[in-house]
Amino acid sequence: MPTITDVAREAGVGIGTVSRVINGSPLVAEATRERVLAVIRRLGYQPSPIARAFGRRRTDKLEVLVPLFAQSFVLEILQGIEDALADTDYALIIRTVDGGDDRDRVFQDCCVRGQADGVLVVWMAPTEDFVGRMSAESFPAVLLNSEHPRLWSVGTDHDAAALAATMHCVDVGHRDIALVDRREDPFNADSSGICLRGYRQALRNAGLSSRRDYERLADLGARGGAAALQALLALRDPPTAIVAGSESQAIGVLAAARALGRRVPEDLSIVGYNDTEITRDLGLTTVRVPLRELGRRAAETLVAVLAEPAADPVARYVSSELVVRATCGPPPASTRA
Amino acid sequence: MPTITDVAREAGVGIGTVSRVINGSPLVAEATRERVLAVIRRLGYQPSPIARAFGRRRTDKLEVLVPLFAQSFVLEILQGIEDALADTDYALIIRTVDGGDDRDRVFQDCCVRGQADGVLVVWMAPTEDFVGRMSAESFPAVLLNSEHPRLWSVGTDHDAAALAATMHCVDVGHRDIALVDRREDPFNADSSGICLRGYRQALRNAGLSSRRDYERLADLGARGGAAALQALLALRDPPTAIVAGSESQAIGVLAAARALGRRVPEDLSIVGYNDTEITRDLGLTTVRVPLRELGRRAAETLVAVLAEPAADPVARYVSSELVVRATCGPPPASTRA
DNA sequence: TTGTAGGCGTTATCAG
DNA sequence: CTGATAACGCCTACAA
Numbered sequence: 001m002p003t004i005t006d007v008a009r010e011a012g013v014g015i016g017t018v019s020r021v022i023n024g025s026p027l028v029a030e031a032t033r034e035r036v037l038a039v040i041r042r043l044g045y046q047p048s049p050i051a052r053a054f055g056r057r058r059t060d061k062l063e064v065l066v067p068l069f070a071q072s073f074v075l076e077i078l079q080g081i082e083d084a085l086a087d088t089d090y091a092l093i094i095r096t097v098d099g100g101d102d103r104d105r106v107f108q109d110c111c112v113r114g115q116a117d118g119v120l121v122v123w124m125a126p127t128e129d130f131v132g133r134m135s136a137e138s139f140p141a142v143l144l145n146s147e148h149p150r151l152w153s154v155g156t157d158h159d160a161a162a163l164a165a166t167m168h169c170v171d172v173g174h175r176d177i178a179l180v181d182r183r184e185d186p187f188n189a190d191s192s193g194i195c196l197r198g199y200r201q202a203l204r205n206a207g208l209s210s211r212r213d214y215e216r217l218a219d220l221g222a223r224g225g226a227a228a229l230q231a232l233l234a235l236r237d238p239p240t241a242i243v244a245g246s247e248s249q250a251i252g253v254l255a256a257a258r259a260l261g262r263r264v265p266e267d268l269s270i271v272g273y274n275d276t277e278i279t280r281d282l283g284l285t286t287v288r289v290p291l292r293e294l295g296r297r298a299a300e301t302l303v304a305v306l307a308e309p310a311a312d313p314v315a316r317y318v319s320s321e322l323v324v325r326a327t328c329g330p331p332p333a334s335t336r337a
Numbered sequence: 338m339p340t341i342t343d344v345a346r347e348a349g350v351g352i353g354t355v356s357r358v359i360n361g362s363p364l365v366a367e368a369t370r371e372r373v374l375a376v377i378r379r380l381g382y383q384p385s386p387i388a389r390a391f392g393r394r395r396t397d398k399l400e401v402l403v404p405l406f407a408q409s410f411v412l413e414i415l416q417g418i419e420d421a422l423a424d425t426d427y428a429l430i431i432r433t434v435d436g437g438d439d440r441d442r443v444f445q446d447c448c449v450r451g452q453a454d455g456v457l458v459v460w461m462a463p464t465e466d467f468v469g470r471m472s473a474e475s476f477p478a479v480l481l482n483s484e485h486p487r488l489w490s491v492g493t494d495h496d497a498a499a500l501a502a503t504m505h506c507v508d509v510g511h512r513d514i515a516l517v518d519r520r521e522d523p524f525n526a527d528s529s530g531i532c533l534r535g536y537r538q539a540l541r542n543a544g545l546s547s548r549r550d551y552e553r554l555a556d557l558g559a560r561g562g563a564a565a566l567q568a569l570l571a572l573r574d575p576p577t578a579i580v581a582g583s584e585s586q587a588i589g590v591l592a593a594a595r596a597l598g599r600r601v602p603e604d605l606s607i608v609g610y611n612d613t614e615i616t617r618d619l620g621l622t623t624v625r626v627p628l629r630e631l632g633r634r635a636a637e638t639l640v641a642v643l644a645e646p647a648a649d650p651v652a653r654y655v656s657s658e659l660v661v662r663a664t665c666g667p668p669p670a671s672t673r674a
Numbered sequence: 675t676t677g678t679a680g681g682c683g684t685t686a687t688c689a690g
Numbered sequence: 691c692t693g694a695t696a697a698c699g700c701c702t703a704c705a706a
Binding site for chain 2: 001046047048049051053054059061064068074075078082091092093095096098113114115222248251252255277278281282
């Protein structure tokens with residue numbers, strides 16, 4: 001492996017000049033630059049990223065913390081992140097988080113001594129300790145789909161999305177609308193649901209009263225959705241429409257409904273949250289959270305903070321849209337007002 | 338940020354000693370070690386990973402190249418990789434590949450000048466150029482689910498899996514079995530299918546003749562599967578069972594079958610390839626490729642190569658198993674032998 | 675416009 | 691066992 005010294009010697013210049021050429025400095029005579037570039041090509045020289053990181057005290061790497069429960073979202077978010085990073089030369093160091101203990105460990109270990117220049121936390125509430133460290137060192141950190149007053153964040157407006165989903169049910173005629181919600185912080189069993197506020201607001205807007213037994217907080221995954229639906233249908237006056245707080249739960253609700261002999265949407269309407277290839281193929285009416293856009297915006301934000309570390313953290317939102325497909329229709333005649 | 342020098346000064350020792358303590362060298366007196374450790378704790382000292390990488394010419398990082406088309410597999414494979422790496426202190430640098438051009442770019446840019454200590458290529462055929470570079474520098478590289486004579490690899494035995502899937506159809510009574518296959522190299526339209534050999538072998542074993550019009554090479558994704566099924570059902574003598582070469586294609590086949598009014602498995606049987614939460618929820622009879630295990634084995638292999646760079650590359654295989662669920666049953670009576 | 679020297683934080687190699 | 695000291699490859703003054 002040739003080093004900068006080899007290039008300098010070969011080109012008959014000092015290493016400073018080679019360095020300037022590499023880094024596109026204007027302070028090099030055109031003739032010199034070309035001579036150096038020729039040598040670089042001839043020797044197949046490539047600057048060592050590590051030496052470079054060492055010298056200028058930055059790594060051109062960003063850490064990304066992703067929880068594995070967000071399986072179906074992650075890749076699309078990553079695509080967005082890479083979109084935003086395409087013109088930069090940041091690379092990604094990924095740390096996956098595989099459950100509660102792992103989470104603490106990862107939040108503790110990450111971003112140590114200039115491993116990376118910034119960090120992006122995907123879909124997880126950060127630990128307080130982490131927030132402390134980041135803001136103490138004023139280390140650039142952006143949260144994606146979670147929020148903290150001392151850190152930058154890019155999120156979806158869950159309230160607006162849940163409101164839209166619920167209002168859609170109202171609009172097609174439902175009055176008995178239940179919620180199968182996802183926890184805000186999947187690692188914290190005490191956290192409340194993500195859609196609850198928007199759901200309740202929609203009911204209020206429609207002049208409907210909300211019922212506690214229609215508000216289910218279920219585990220992520222199809223299992224959670226299926227179980228919640230069973231409980232709901234076992235009620236004396238079961239709902240005619242379900243708003244799900246996640247894609248996987250919606251899939252579970254849908255599968256369970258069919259397994260129980262309910263036709264969708266004739267007997268039961270379902271609105272999901274989040275849209276993927278699967279939900280599309282299933283014809284699910286759902287809230288489309290623009291995951292790729294979310295990733296892109298978050299990465300852009302991080303890059304901006306990296307470039308201009310001054311300002312105070314800001315929380316930004318990208319808005320979702322309702323994708324109307326085939327799983328939400330008018331309620332059965334017998335239950336209509 | 339305290340450096341090793343601060344610690345040395347504070348502890349009244351030389352930096353060499355501190356270095357030895359950090360790296361667990363036995364060549365330190367117990368008393369000295371404890372004094373140094375105390376100072377390290379007091380100062381909250383953490384060695385700089387970059388300086389360290391620079392000094393010892395290794396980074397403790399592994400590059401992982403993942404194609405985005407493998408969306409549903411990736412996270413599970415990553416879990417396996419992290420399983421294997423849990424006791425080591427390797428971190429992962431992820432590079433996602435978003436299509437053909439991107440692929441060449443990534444294979445070209447990756448593993449430059451000791452960015453990482455090794456590389457893991459997930460589910461992609463490497464470029465020849467890449468193979469050349471890796472073996473020229475004898476840089477540790479492991480392919481996961483692809484193969485090359487000059488590199489280490491861990492794969493699934495597609496032949497055996499496809500054979501098992503097809504034999505299962507035979508076993509329950511089918512004679513007209515079609516294949517909706519996935520390309521071997523998704524970036525190369527000319528590559529052949531992944532299941533073709535096993536499929537044909539199974540037919541041979543069963544004394545059935547194979548028909549070209551039953552062998553469809555379809556694009557990945559539900560769309561591809563659906564289109565292929567339509568073509569197959571349009572044949573004069575359509576098959577009674579479908580072996581799909583991927584999970585997403587199987588889902589598409591299933592959805593299309595139902596959309597066309599075929600009951601599954603009464604009218605049409607389907608065996609998928611690969612198993613996820615979704616296929617489980619859909620009750621799909623499928624080949625279970627142990628993705629997590631695959632990731633684990635690949636990472637273990639890489640770590641082993643890293644530790645012992647001597648040996649010649651070897652191709653290893655992990656075997657799949659058939660998960661019998663609800664989409665493959667006996668053929669309709671009219672078609673039975 | 676260019677070359678030179680110093681520094682970045684470790685590890686590794688020596689004498690002691 | 692321990693402490694100096696020389697790399698490691700690049701960047702960034704600073705001087706020319």
